[in-house]
Amino acid sequence: MSRDRVVDLEHKLPKLQADRKRRARKRFLLYLSVLLLLIGTAVYLQSSLSDVRTIHVNGAEFTTSDEIEAASGIERGMKMWGLDLEEHTEAILSHETIEGAAIRRTWPSTVRIDVEEYSTAAYAADGSSYKPVLSSGNIVDADKAPGDAPVLHGFEEGEMLTDLAAEIGRMQTSVQYAISDIIHDPVENDPERLTLYMNDGNIVSTTVSSFADRMEPYPAVAGQLDSGEEGIIHMRINPYFESFAELEDEEDVMEGEESGGGIVDENPDDASVEEPEEEPSEDSPEESVDNGEAADANEMD
Known part of the structure; x- marks a missing residue:
């Protein structure tokens, strides 16, 4: 009985060892992958690979892409992971032609800005x-x-x-x-x-x-x-x-009222003009002398 068990273990031992090595290899690869991922992430975040390189603007008709980029405050060379999307969106909405806006990252280095202008x-x-x-x-x-x-x-x-x-x-x-x-x-x-x-x-x-x-x-x-x-x-x-x-009828009535507002003499030529009476004038000294000489001549006659 014990001999049979020894035989079974001898047959299973190589398989157990192979399984143990396989599990160890998988664990090693997992740890290595995590380590490489962390190293790659650190290198990406700190290098120029994570810089904003491309900015795409969609939905603008009256506003140019340059104006929207300037309004957003996003510039090429900024870090992708350092962007405050909410803050940049509010900045775009302050533009007089923009009613709605949305910003999203497209890794590794592209920013997409979708805007909706006022109708x-x-x-x-x-x-x-x-x-x-x-x-x-x-x-x-x-x-x-x-x-x-x-x-x-x-x-x-x-x-x-x-x-x-x-x-x-x-x-x-x-x-x-x-x-x-x-x-x-x-x-x-x-x-x-x-x-x-x-x-x-x-x-x-x-x-x-x-x-x-x-x-x-x-x-x-x-x-x-x-x-x-x-x-x-x-x-x-x-x-x-x-x-x-x-x-037109109202205008005619108003014009008639305006024209009938004063008295107009239809026959101005028939009006007579009285000439002022001449005031009696005092005799001049020469006339007085002539009258006096005539009176003396009558008395002599």
């Missing part, structure tokens, strides 16, 4: 050129052919333009595309009054305040007009239509 709300007419007006209210210094957005006339960068751009951004797409031109047409009691020329030929009068809400019912209002009837649609709290014929 184009309108185009500002500047002579024969047109500059995009973003939904943020900023005018981009670029000459672009007007697309599916209204053309603005008489506006400057400021609070009113910012409000109008935001209102246009809130409008229904169908209503926005129906507008051809928006003219700043202020009056004393409404400095934000607007005159709109629509693509369907209608003229609309409204104001900047709550512009999107005021224009929302426009398709329904325009659809109720008689075909060929021309006039102005007042898109106020209660929209109403005023035909050009009514406007």
Whole structure:
């Protein structure tokens, strides 16, 4: 019995030794791999291999890649592992044309910046050129052919333009595309009054305040007009239509009132002019002498 066990051990011993060597070799390779990985990582982090070498910018139309790179603060030569992505993203968002941004590393040495610019709300007419007006209210210094957005006339960068751009951004797409031109047409009691020329030929009068809400019912209002009837649609709290014929009648009445305001002599030639009466003048000394001589001659007769 014991002899059989000795024989079995003699047969199994070489196999056990081989398994032990195989496990030792695997353990050694594992430790070596970890060591080499640590050494390689240390060398990579400390060498120029970890420097930012390439910066890719995607999604920019009005802003150049150089402008976005400068806004981000990321420069070639900076360490990939040392980038504060959140801080650099916030820096990009401070640019006036950028609404959204995301930065990601692509190892070993590439940085990708994806941006989303503010949408184009309108185009500002500047002579024969047109500059995009973003939904943020900023005018981009670029000459672009007007697309599916209204053309603005008489506006400057400021609070009113910012409000109008935001209102246009809130409008229904169908209503926005129906507008051809928006003219700043202020009056004393409404400095934000607007005159709109629509693509369907209608003229609309409204104001900047709550512009999107005021224009929302426009398709329904325009659809109720008689075909060929021309006039102005007042898109106020209660929209109403005023035909050009009514406007002409009002102007005629106003002109008549102005012309009848004073009394006009229709026949000025019939008026007689009284000549002033001559005042009696005292006799001159010569006439007195002549009269005295005549009296003496009569007495002698």
